[in-house]
Amino acid sequence: MLSMRNVTIYSRGADPEAPLLRIPALTVQAGEVVTLMGPSGVGKSTLLRWLLGEPLPNFHISGQVCLHDVDLTCLPIGQRQLGMMFQQGGLFPHLTVAENCMFAQGARSQQPRLQQQQQALTQLRALGLGDKWHAYPESLSGGQYARIALLCTLLAEPQAMLLDEPFSALDAALRQEVRSWTFTQLEEKHMPTLLVTHDKADARGRILTVNGHREVVDA
Amino acid sequence: MRRFIRLRLLALAVLLTAPYASAQAGQVHFYGWGGSPQVSTYMRWVQQELRAEGIQLRHNKVADIAEVVKQITAGHSNADLIWINGENFHALKAAGALQNIVDDIAAVAALNPQLQWQHDFGEPVTGLEVPWGVGQFNLLARAPVFSEESITAADLLQAAQRFPGRLSYPKPPDFHGTTFLKSLLLALQPEQAQVFQQPVQQVNAAALTAPLWRFLTELHPHLWQQGRSFPASAGEQVNYLAQGQLVMAVSFNPNDYKTLVRTGRLPTGIQRHRFRGGAITNTHYLAIPKGAKNPEMAKQVIEFLLSERAQLRKADPNRWGDPSVLAEAAEPLLPAAQEFHASWQRYLEQQWSARFQ
Amino acid sequence: MVRALSVVFQLLLIALPVVAGVLYLVWQTARLGVEGVGQAMFVLAAMPSVLLNSLVLAVAAPLVACYLALWMAPSLLRRPRIQQVLAPLLAVPHVAFAVGMLLLFSPSGWLLRVFEQLTGWWPLPPQGWPLPEKSLFSLTLVLVLKELPFLLLMIAAQLKQLPSQAWLVQAQSYGYSQQQAWWRVLVPELLQRLTLPMAAVVIYSVSVVDIPLLLGNNLQPVLAQQVFAWSFQFAPEQQANALVGAWLLLAVSGLLLLLNRRHARCYAFCVRNKPLRPSTKAQKLRPVPRFAWYALAGLAVAVVLVLLVQSLATQWFYPALWPSQLSVSLWQQEWPFILAPAQASLSFALLSALFGTVAAVVVLEQQCQRGKQQRQWLLLVALFMPQVPLVLGWQLLLGSTQGPALWVLWAHTVYTFPYAYLVLHGAYMGFNRHWLVKAQSLGYSARQAWWRVLLPMLKQPLLAAYAVAFAVSIAQYVPTQWLGQGQVSSLTTEAVSVASGGDWRIGSLYALLQMLLPLLVFLGAGGLKRKSYAEHA
Incomplete structure (x- = not known):
């Protein structure tokens, strides 16, 4: 369960009375997908980056975020156990698929290396992409890339997922396919998932929109 | 395998750190213009001969001896022995940077009496340098x-x-x-x-x-x-x-x-x-700066450089070909005009x- | 931690050396008194051509090199591997390159020997040849050709940072020709990013001494050459001239740096206001630049070859195309005496390039974290101070002759650091920090992410920076000779002193040795990994 309280985002240097975005309270239950909708520029991505723990020198952000009742607010990114799918760039370009997988597992997984490798390879084969094990990301097609990127993010054993317009770089036909596959994967894992998008077609689960007061109200 | 790697690391460490070892005792730092391969070859012979006498002579080649003069007058040189004449001598003399050595060098007695070495480019030598060769x-x-x-x-x-x-x-x-x-x-x-x-x-x-x-x-x-x-x-x-x-x-x-x-x-x-x-x-000279760390040994080097053997070898036209300054080895020079x-x-x-x- | 280290490095490698140098200059100038300074200024004012020559050289050489590089750079887009051609030219020390150019193109050079063999017109080296041994033109040409590879290396690094292809395609979709798209879209951005490397080239052109001594007209010298000459003449008025000249040199450098900062903006302005010729036929970018790359590669090979032949020649006089006899006797004779200086050179270069690169990374990381980069020129100050007063200042303030080799190592690092910074700056600042966040989201700490993601992704620029720094260290003469106190002779101190006699046979031998080590490093740096990843950033 991912929850946040009293989150307020200000642009640094802007009017302190006019926050960019405010979320009094929002909870994402295990196995639930919550979609945050709104036009670009209202600070949706900023919210995700803050949740992830990235330092954002151009914003002033206050609030509290908890994962399974553990307060994450003061933890560094690496210890929050949140997975993130970005618009672009999910795989490290200097590593092969295999190395990307191993790198994703490297920090948290308690299993022996060999078992990690087996696990990753098995899952890759399950996607029908076993032959890409030694390929570099640049040689992957858009669909392959998106799937392997999610695979890697999940291999890092996150407790919740943040998705920042993860399908926007894909073309329409592929998008449909990757989207449904992604959500199936996340639902199977009972992963609390927060998705931000401006595209209605991408939305899933409980849909919240940014209202005229730049507020998100969790009904 | 691991031992092999360790050995290689050790070798690398030795290679990288060797230049930082401190100076050896008993070393004489000789500074001179390094542009002539003939001079360098001659100096290599000198180094070899002096090693037999227990003297480590370092031949520090420079592009222009004025660099060393600048260093000596600024008080930052470790030169024990320098090869100079003319303006560089003049500058060092004016700065009071040279030792009076002529009286300590026995070989001065053997110098060619015809050689007008008491003036270096018209500047009185006043015992601050001894002649090494003739130009x-x-x-x-x-x-x-x-x-x-x-x-x-x-x-x-x-x-x-x-x-x-x-x-x-x-x-x-x-x-x-x-x-x-x-x-x-x-x-x-x-x-x-x-x-x-x-x-x-x-x-x-x-x-x-x-x-x-x-x-x-x-x-x-x-x-x-x-x-x-x-x-x-x-x-x-x-x-x-x-x-x-x-x-x-x-x-x-x-x-x-x-x-x-x-x-x-x-x-x-x-x-x-x-x-x-x-x-x-004119004459080119050897001199010992006041700041020399090893002046006594530098004087031994001068004695050797003025020995008949060293001067003869220096004058050999098949080697350096720089005329001898000794009476014994005097040879016909060109008709001379005074500096x-x-x-x-x-x-x-x-x-x-x-x-x- | 990063902040503290960055401060330490900047104190140690910039503040300390620069302040020591400036204090020395101030102290010496104060000793001159107003009258002495006035007289020296009068002397300098009476020789305006000296200043003018310096300005011509320092404006013309960098600009020509810059636009030549931009003209050749499109080849890098299609064939990034072509960059490898630059390695030998980057590795050749400046003086060795100048000697090679003399042996190739001077009136008694190889080129004219070939003409003579074919035509028999010039039994003696011709007079009035457009590249005489000593002229501002020859000097400028050699500097242009020597700076060209450095700028191409810098452009190559920047091109990987930019979505170059996308920009070119988009501009062409607006109806520009390929050529126009390059010069009107990419070049303005490239120039903006080349400001710092250009600053280094400008500073080098103002302050270089050894090449003008070899190739420059000596009746009409450039300022740095004249200042250098004065500092080794010991009459008080010449010493005064040298000091005032040093200040003037600083002022000129400062002025040119200011102008350099306006360069990109000026270019953008000109390009915006230049009327566009409608492109009737598709103007392609390629053919001519490719030829230039081959010429550059050929030049590198020719320089190495002529140095090699010269070092093997027992005698070789004009108009002989080839020495009558080749012999390795000179190599055999010198070989036993090469090991110690080679070891010293290698040690200084490996370590000072390492320290310089590490310091550059730390300072860049700190600038990234702080999010602003001001007063970058301060990092480069040591480069544009004349070396003679600078090193004297170090000796005066920092003193003792204990452990001279460590002093030399430090002095080399003072020079390797700014160059490493210059080479690395574009790639490091352009690095997408998103990758660090991504790695941390997988559970790595910030430090782990930096080591395991940023460093590997910036491997290419890091290696390039290291290689350039290595070459910079190899080429140091005055700091090595003076601070080394004769305890350390390097290949360069040997090469420079040997070259002062003008015997190019042994001079070429040492020049070749001098370029051998950097060449290995450049080739190694270029060949290590199949490609650079910075382009994905």
């Missing part, structure tokens, strides 16, 4: 340029007209260049030889040098690059002579016309010439650059 200013020229060994200023002008753009001289204040001016001055008015021994302020220098400037004004348009640029040094000029851009070069070593041909630096058919009025002759009083040096340089630069 005699001479011209190296391709065979057809001059007909006589001894030439006049008029011969030079004629040659410049016959070989337009093929003659030049090193740009003063390079000391070869300044000596070229002195030689010309002497060749233009040999009867004034004694006057040039006096300080420039005590004679009518303007009148004495007027013929020289007139001559050069006439000469320069016929020179290499129409006198708009000059070789930077005697070494550079020798290269131009070798390749044929020039048909003449200058030298302070009276054996260069043999040595440089033998070592393949110059093609055959190079002849030696001198200006009428004699080859300006000018030291004050002429600066005067000529200034006047030259005021007129032609």
